[in-house]
Amino acid sequence: MSLSVEIGHSFGGFTLDAAFEAPVGVTALFGRSGAGKTTVVNAVAGLLRPDRARIMLNDRTLCDTGAGVWLKPHQRRIGYVFQEGRLFPHLSVARNLAYPGRMAGRKPDAAETARVVEMLGIGSLLDRRPGALSGGEKQRVALGRALLSGPDLLLMDEPLAALDAARKAEILPYIERLRDEVRLPILYVSHALDEVARLATTVVLLSDGRVVRAGPAEALFADPDLAPSFGLREAGALLTGEVVAHHPDGLTELAVSGGRLFLPGIETAPGSRLRIRIEAQDVILSRDRPEGLSALNILPATVMAVKQGEGPGVIAQLKSGEDVILARLTRRSADALGLVPGRACFTIVKSVAVARGDIGRL
Template sequence: MSLLVDIGHGFGGFTLEAAFEAPEGVTALFGRSGAGKTTLVNAVAGLLRPERGRIDLDGEVLFDSAAGVCLKPHRRRIGYVFQEGRLFPHLTVAGNLAYPARVTGRKADAAETARVVEMLGIGALLERRPGALSGGEKQRVAVGRALLSAPRMLLMDEPLAALDAERKAEILPYLERLRDEMRLPILYVSHALDEVARLATTVVLLAEGRVVRAGPAEALFADPDLAPRFGLREAGALLTGEVVAHHPDGLSELRVSGGTLLLPRVQAAEGQRLRVRIEAQDVILSRHRPEGLSALNILPAVVVALKQGEGPGVIAQLRAGEDVILARLTRRSAEALDLAPGRSCHAIVKSVAVARGDIGRV
């Protein structure tokens, strides 16, 4: 199942022109505030009628300006999770979860309700009212209510923006499980790069109402030309590895295609595949394998490309095994190392430089 979008809309001096495909998994709409992300999801939901274009969900036309088709929101069967959750305060959690079946006249599916409750870890909350829930708990219930409306896809508009770091860390594993188990297209709006890197299978990069690039998350994060779009201080590539051991000193060992990585202890079983974001600013380069360093992660690599910015900085794109790594360094350092495409080097990453929030399930 996939979503196809090709629309244009103008209002208040702003023009949106966007075309992209959202397959199964999480398609993240990423960009600065005002890029057009919420406008896009509202058009998909049917809350905004674009001036032109077409929206197609798994072969069914939701909107076609040329043919005069514009399905009402309730006929699109799309679940929408807002930033604030928007639970009914007078209903318990169980009542909020039962609401979609009640309003449509459907008989609630007890087995499906139990599956969603278990997946989101909200079984202990069923008798509580929203006022007694934390922000993360409210968002999990809101996700559950959306899923129990039998949607063909989910829209999530900055669902973690109102949460502090601790609550975000609490809910992200549930969103990963949702992505992996529900097999729905999920359109996920965010301007938080760590969320996008952890959850997205596809990224649509937006700027000033236009799609700059769209494609697999790994490809976009590894493109040095896009580093300024993601933010030079946060830009970094995604590596996929398998947990091979948990060591007594509190480090977990991952096998990646170019070698091994030692990271702060991760809550994952041996054999679990994980995605790790390594920020370009945390990678040091050496032409030869260094000795006597405190850094534990040293990966042999080959320079693929060098991207020079307007200032003194350079982004080096490296290949380590089958993975791509980005390194941010000064032009002076690049010249001193005589870096050039095809040149061998070693990428050095401190274990403590990789934050827990940058490690997620594949």
């Protein structure tokens, strides 16, 4: 299952010209405000009729302006989750969940409803009305309602933007589970890099209505040429690790392809696979294996590339095992270390430098 998008549209001095593929999993549309992200999802949903478009969902044509094909929104079999839950305030949670099926003239599928309710952890909310729910609870119910519409595609337009940090942390694991268990393409709009790094399997990087790059999340985050697009202060690569042990001192030990990482306690079972984002500004490099440091995370690496910016800083791209790590340092330090492709070195990361929000399950 996949989504294929080609859209050209102009309005109010802005021109969108974007094409990309969204396979099963979370495809994140990432970029600054005004990049065209919401315009894309509204065109896919049928809420916007673009000047030029060809949108294919699996083997169905949703829109082909050249052939005169235009399916109405209710014909597209798409679930849409907005920034606000947009639940019916006069209906209970259970009746909100049943609404899509009732509108389609279908009898409720009890087994499917039970599966979605369990996956999203909303069983205790079924008798409540939206006014008695927290922001995170409303969004989980909105997700459930979208899933129970029987969609071939989910659209999520900044679904966490209206939530505070605590509610955001509450709902992220449910979206991860949704990504892993529901075999659908999910188009996810965000300008929050931590969300994209944690959730996305594919990233479409948008700027001024154009696709800068599109591809697997790990590849784009590890590309030093794209660091300015993600933001130099937030740029960082994604590593995949497996939980090995939880230690009495509160640290969790992970095995990554280049060695071991020790991070503040992560509540997940040994054997679980995790994705970890390590920001380039939190990585220190050494030519030789350092001794007598407080830092616990020291991984051998080889320099792949050194990207020099216009200022005094550089981004080094390093291979550690099968993972790629980015390091941000000054040009003077890079010269002193002799950083050139092929140079062996060691990367050093403080355990507390990796925030909980930068750790997601796989």
